[in-house]
Amino acid sequence: MAKISLGKALFKPRAVALIGASDEGRRHHAMAPLYLEKHGYKGRIIPVNPKRKKVYKNKCYPTVFDAPGPVDHALVMTPAKTVPNVIHDCGRAGVKVATVFSANFAEAGPDGMRLQEEMMDAAREGDVRIVGPNCMGVYCMDPPAIISPNRIMQIPKIHKGNIGVISQSGSLTGTFVSRGQHRGLAFSKIVSIGNECDVSVPEVGEIMIDDPKTKIILMFLETIRDYKAFAAMAERAFAKNKPIVVYKIGRSEAAQEFTASHTGAIAGTDTAVNAFFKQYGVIRVRHFESLFEMTFLAMGRKPIKNKRIAVIASTGGGGGMVVDNLGVNGIQPTPLPKDAEQRIFDAGGTVSNGPLIDVTLAGAFPENVRRILQEAFAAKNNGAVIMTPGSSAEFNPERTVTPLKEFLGHEKPFGAALIPEAADTARLMSSMKIPAFKSPESCADAMRGFLEWEEPQPLPKKPAIDLKPVARHLAALGKVLDEFQCQRVFKALGIKQAKSAVAPSIKKALIKSKTIGFPMVVKVVSQDVLHKTETGGVILGVENGKQLKTAIKKIRRNIKRSVPKANIEGFLLQKMESGLAEVLIGYRVDDIVGPTIVVGSGGIMSEIYSDAAVRMAPVSKKTARQMIKEVKGLALIRGYRGLPKGDLDAIADAIVKLSQLAHFGDTIVDAEINPLIVKPKGVVAVDGLIIQNK
Template sequence: MNEQDRRVFEGMFAPRVIALVGASSDENKHTSRPQRSLRRHGYGGKIVPINPKRDEIFGDRAYPSLLEVPDTIDHAFIMVPAAAVPEAIEQCIERGVPVATIYADGFAEAGPEGRRRQEELVARAREGGVRILGPNCSGVLSTRPSSALSVNAAIEQLDIKPGPLAVISQSGSMTGGLLSRGLGRGVGFSKVVSIGNESDLTVGEITDWLVDDPETGTILLFLETIRDAPRLASAARRAIEAGKPVIAYKLGRSAVGRSLAASHTGAMAGSAEVSDAFFRAHGILRIDNLETMFELPALLAGRRPSERHRVAVMSTTGGGAATVVDRLGSMEVEVVPPSEAVVSSLADKGIDIPRGPLTDLTHAGTRADVYGAVLDQLVASDHCDLVLAIAGSSAQFQPEISAGPLVQAGKQGKPLAAFFAPHAPEALERLSKAAVAGFRTPESCADAIRAWSQWRFPSAAPESDHAALAAVASAVAGLNGRRPNELDSAGIFAALGIPTASAIVVRESDSAADSVNEFPVVAKVLSADVPHKTDAGGVVLGIRNTDELTQAIDRIRGNVATRHPTAKIDGVLVQKMESGLAEVILGFRRDPEVGPVVVLGIGGILAELYRDIAVRIAPVGIEEARSMVAQVKGLAVVRGYRGLPLGDTEALAQAVVSMSQLADDPQAGIAEAEINPLLVLPDGEGVVAVDGLVICSPRS
């Protein structure tokens, strides 16, 4: 970090002088809590209460304003009402305070007027050289050096253990909850940040700074949304290089409250899928279970992403093991049986183990010599990349048998996880002290292993196809500001190098008999005002002759006139009737949270219903595109499933790459683009787009 960032970072986490603006002498008020919390947790610097009605608060001399404080102030914690905050910021500017945390609410979270006040406040603070944390922020915590600058009651009361975990939370109320849960599992914390409205300092910026913090080993994010995605992406990539995993728990798995985009792609790729794509692209581990946040770091400590993720499972309890293994199977984690070498080596020691995916030791596994021997063989074997040990009642009543061998095996370097079916606090404590990942529930255990199995090094962005993008820009410019219809869209896809079906346009005055000589054909309304043509009755398939075509055109015009009476109709598009082995939907859009994404899924009119999709941050290279093709389950029909004819999946992957290039459009001229369907032809014959939609951004 640069010198200015270093000054702000130290002002946040290692301030020598803290000014509490609006400090109260009433112990029942929240505004009295930061002063008590700082003292209780051993803050060694100077506390300066700011209150014009008091000369002293809780033993510290008070001042009427920041302007009267004789010391250099490193951090101003502002607790006055929203209307008084601008004046406090003006005083921070005059005194050269590097960072101000604003506890007050009533800003962007309160509506348009509050957002306007917040934007004006941030603009003035930046102009004056003051960085803002918040507003609507409960505070920050550092354990080394100690600085518990927060209104959170839990932070005041908890005995907070120093350790390697840093937390950034977009929920102020959850900061105390996260701390208490982590401390209950024996972990310690370096830094904790309530980010508030994220008006100035962002999750991405603070994550970036924590990468350089020697006290921090793992960065935990509690997210409600993603702001400043480019900075967070850059920080996460730096964190991997520094050996500091970034783990995210993000709300928004459901589609509640998310408005649909104009294309099917926007409806299909919701918040969860897009967030997953963002995390995957930048090496962030997403978890679904809150407990996992504090149990996963031990599994990742000192490790980096790997290419293989085979899991070997050993257990002394069949039922207990099933609670985890069943979940791993549903998450598509690869669970592998012991190798023949492992089976033979153990047999030489008089230990017989099953050859199935679960090495169930049953009652014999409660003997230390058996349990430890099997564990050592699995950890030493190269047929697996992680060993999961599951124990039953022995973990509770004989922790030395269940935990002891795990502590020793943890020194061998291979990722090692343990789940104890009963309540076994002593055994778990032994694992915690030895930095071995121990899990209290099957859900968090499976969640952690799934997150580990999906952890990848971020891939480099592919080079831009400048010729294709120039052709796209030319096609968009040729529209002269009007919205593209399907024929225009086909031209844009062709510019990207994606083949499209041949077609002609029948205008109002044209004769269908004079226009079309080859059948069968498809007829479709041509209008930028009718994006979903099938719903409007604007599509007729399988037209076999001129008479049928004339009737179809009349029917289409009548349907659209009834359902979209104000739509501007450019004609009827008559297209060669194409067929393929599979129909897919291929889309691109600019997500408001994470930026450009590309989406691949099963196409047709039921695309939104199936939601069988793969989503990636755009642009993608050919390997990532191939992984998308492999991810879509419905595309098994063109991957040789049960002897079915092979489709041209390589051409499909290349089409994904081409569509994703729209992310590099320097003018951001295209907001959304979709081909539905894109037909996959037999192997070696390519793909062909038979319907498409392009939505240009307002400035294009």
């Protein structure tokens, strides 16, 4: 039997087995056979159910192994406990891919996880690929193959188009179809990926990238299970000019808890996810509605450098809402150049020019609107154009909307924020492939997503420093490093450390204080105490031997009270350092997207204000400098209002060096320097943390 590719088995199967199909009632098992036939599937439909002879007009078989081959694709709709045996039969029958609609697997807890593992054992034994389980199926529009029991397929006709969809939510695949069709959007392929125990989001994405009928890929994600495969897929999609637009839940703690329980995955830090998407050229939207509106905004385009927008409106209130929401999203609306304004007046037109380019009611006629649009598209001071029509969009789109057609193919992205409902106009715009924004909020969100979109930035592959000394230190140390051990690792990375020494007792501390000098800081040394400030394990400003004795005694009492079982190994004596500012730099292997580096205001300020920049690690010196610019709290040492400048180059150098820990894979889970003291020349680390994966 000739082998068939996964892509063909998914979307162009010669025969589809519907395992568990029936023709009674309105349950899912009875709907799937109807939808395949209704929407024009040309291959063989093979119902499988040992309790039936026929399903509708098709002969029914007791097992898929009994059916005539070849069967490329099976839709499994039987109870979860039966699925491992069903997949075993699929393997015997040579089925290439099985889409498992059945639920109650990993998403249902430990028992479900064991059942899912049994299913995968059968799949591996029989060389069967699994989509799902707990998924709503696969939809291909051209050639038609609706392999799904989703009730949205009761619609009279599903339109063929260029939009690919991958969703980790099954029911939302129907929402994509419903909302898309009402807006005049059409799809090429839609896949509900379910628990993603085998066939993955990146794997389906790769197939869609190679599909000439798919021009853009929309994704609804709850998690990212294989960040390396996703990154490679995203880079390839960008290179093939097929934008990926993602709506991912997990921005709130409640959503992260839902994600973990719903898909059996651990939700990652959302800021790290943002950094990941930006790194690999993926557009992320914050509103579900924006997924649809992004389609014609991004399709066929690349990122742009000019991030300002010209907003033209025939409704002051509507335009004001758009301008306001753009501002909230960090986008600067810009007026027409003065010479453009004068040309409009000279031609007998009318416009009120400002951050909102107001056509005014008197000027809302096609010739004037077209003239203003021409000036906006020709202007060098903006990179995108938004038209905001008022009531005319509902019944007279030729006045303020249709003139946009003239600019199809223009290098500047553009669209219209429809203030009225104007459903017919929205469909008209979709037919012209012009973005139709349904609200000021979604308009601003889509434009923010587009303007933040950047070309993928490959991570540095070669270490920036010699990592052999670092590796030797790490190999000799345990899971949680005490601060003195951390200093040795950071020093091996080339990051300057404050002068310090460890003393096991007061007597030894008094001796070693002579080499450190006063004033000094005294800290507890214990692998059991990760947060010294909160537990009373730090005393600042120790000026002499008497104060040193008192400080050590106080630390002992504090730790005994706050961490009773802590093993105190000694006391770190550290020279008091001062500078212009404190900076936090941290490295972390995120559960979802892998190694990250973070820069923020130091001390406790980073936690209070959440003022930080995050990137995937390792980073280059150029990226490190960009991160420093993003931290608002560091404006004070960037020369703000004549204040003394800190050594930004030394900060960037420390960021790069700490990010090199990414070359150790998942060996190091967390590493942090907080604070890094910034001086007019140079930096010095005065506190740190390292946790290894041991």
